[in-house]
Amino acid sequence: MSHILEISQLAKRYGGLLATDHVSLTLAPGELHAIIGPNGAGKTTLIGQLGGEVAPDSGSIRFDGKDITSLAPAQRALRGLARSYQITSVFPELSVLENVALAMQAHCGHSFGFWTPMLRQPELVEPALHAIGQAGLAHRARAPVSDLAHGERRQLELAMVLVAEPKLLLLDEPMAGMSHQESGKVVELLQGLKGRYAMLLVEHDMDAVFALADRISVLVYGRIIASGTPQEIRANEEVRTAYLGDEVLPV
Numbered sequence: 001m002s003h004i005l006e007i008s009q010l011a012k013r014y015g016g017l018l019a020t021d022h023v024s025l026t027l028a029p030g031e032l033h034a035i036i037g038p039n040g041a042g043k044t045t046l047i048g049q050l051g052g053e054v055a056p057d058s059g060s061i062r063f064d065g066k067d068i069t070s071l072a073p074a075q076r077a078l079r080g081l082a083r084s085y086q087i088t089s090v091f092p093e094l095s096v097l098e099n100v101a102l103a104m105q106a107h108c109g110h111s112f113g114f115w116t117p118m119l120r121q122p123e124l125v126e127p128a129l130h131a132i133g134q135a136g137l138a139h140r141a142r143a144p145v146s147d148l149a150h151g152e153r154r155q156l157e158l159a160m161v162l163v164a165e166p167k168l169l170l171l172d173e174p175m176a177g178m179s180h181q182e183s184g185k186v187v188e189l190l191q192g193l194k195g196r197y198a199m200l201l202v203e204h205d206m207d208a209v210f211a212l213a214d215r216i217s218v219l220v221y222g223r224i225i226a227s228g229t230p231q232e233i234r235a236n237e238e239v240r241t242a243y244l245g246d247e248v249l250p251v
Contacts, residue, residue, distance in 0.1 A: 003062075004029045004168055004198045005050075010059035012045050012222075019045040021222035022059065027168070032190070032199040034209045037219035038242065043202045046219065047172050050200070051083040052076050064167060077107075080167035084158055084174065092146040096137055096156055099145060100128040103160035127163050135159035136189050151182030155189070162193075169193075171201045175208055187211055210234070210250045218242065 005027035012020045019042045027033050035043055048054030050061060052073035061069045063081050073083070090099055101124040119125055132141050135155045140148065148156060154174060161169065171190075175183040187208050190199070194212070203209050209216065210230045217227040220242045226233060233239055234249055243249060 002029065003027060004064055005200070006060075006062040007050070008060045008062075010046070010049055010056050010061065012042075012049060012054060012056050018042075018222045020049065020056070023219070023222070023224055024059075025217055025224065025227065027198050027200060029167075029198050030195045031214045032194050032201060032212055034201045034203060034213035034216045035219055036203070036206070036209055036216060040221075041219040042222035043219055044172075045222075047083070047170055047200075047202055050081070050170055077164070077166075080165075081170070082161040082164060082166035082168065083170040083172065084161045090145060090153070090156065090160075093144065095142050095144055096132060096148070096159070097125070097128055097141045099156060100131055100159050100163050101125055104128055104131075104163045107164040127165075128159075131159040131163035134162050134189075134193065136185065149182075151178050151185065154178070154182075154186065158189070166197065168198045168200065171199055171203070173203055174201070175203060175205045183208060206250050 003026040007023060007025050010020050010023045011018065023046060025033070035046065037043055045054055049056050052071060056069065060067060063076070063079060068076055068079065068081070091102070098118060101118050104124050104127055129141060132138055135158045137152065137155050137159060140152060145153070145156065174186055178186065183205055190212055193199070201209065201212065213230055215227060216230055216233045217224050218233065218239050225242060226236050226239050228236070240249065
């Protein structure tokens with residue numbers, strides 16, 4: 001099977017702490033692979049290494065057949081690796097559509113018709129509306145961002161990533177801070193995106209993880225102790241021991 005992402009022996013040390021301890025895993029096109037683990041397991045460091053914000057001490061990252069270990073985050077994004085829920089260029093006074101159109105403009109790296117109002121440029125508006133629909137916000141396209149609820153802002157951030165048509169989504173705790181209802185909506189959205197995008201999901205909501213993932217890897221003290229299907233992970237005694245007192249796996 002071909003892999004869109006290949007991580008080999010990725011390690012990051014902070015003093016005497018191995019935040020990622022020679023992590024290796026693969027991700028197939030269209031697959032949703034979840035990374036779970038107790039607090040302090042190294043999940044944030046791993047996502048940072050994949051996104052390019054954290055430089056590994058050793059190991060390699062291959063994306064879409066090419067080594068990207070030394071590339072900057074912007075270079076990775078241009079190749080189709082997008083880290084969602086880390087968008088900083090959200091303008092609350094603008095509408096959902098205007099924000100996503102700006103993200104499209106930024107991704108393309110040029111100004112299109114500089115003197116033409118942005119929302120009169122179909123090359124920006126059409127892909128923006130498509131991404132907004134994929135993110136479940138079509139009914140809020142003209143609403144100002146300042147009017148959005150927390151969960152809707154997360155959906156906007158997803159739309160701003162999807163507009164660039166990435167090959168891989170890094171989803172860093174997309175349900176954080178959401179109500180049960182909001183989390184359920186995001187689960188439905190991600191289920192709808194499965195197969196169209198490869199996704200690497202880091203998430204504390206175990207119900208969401210087990211509902212979404214094709215495969216799950218368990219990270220403990222920077223090391224992957226188990227990888228497998230949700231059924232295999234649920235039945236793994238070592239995983240249950242690692243989570244004892246911290247997380248409860250769905251039954």
